[in-house]
Amino acid sequence: MKIIDKEYSVIYDQATNTVYWSGIMRLNGGQAYEPILQLLNKIAALEPAKITMNLRDLKALNSSGISMLGRFIFSIDRKKNIQLLLLGAKAVPWQQKWAKNFQRLMPALQFEWV
DSSP states (O other): OEEEOSSEEEEEETTTTEEEEEEEEOOSSGGGGHHHHHHHHHHHHTOOSEEEEEEEEEEEEOHHHHHHHHHHHHHHHHHOSOEEEEEEOTTSHHHHHHHHHHHHHOTTOEEEEO
């Protein structure tokens, strides 16, 4: 399962239950993020014990994308049977800025920073 565009990619590695994000995501509005949200929901429907979201190579994400990611994190929190780990890069300002907000949506959310 993957979505590849000239500016970004979202690729799921089922062997490791890791979603790799890369590039710059500045899609126009919430509707444009629907295919990505559908991909994430398909992964969650598999009910793995843990999903890792590797955001380290995602240099930019606009407010519509952050909203989409927040909705997904909140939906995982309600499931209670899936652990979520976000891998972030301290060098990417938006990631640390939004980490605390994402933690409010899912108190059990775990982070690893490089």
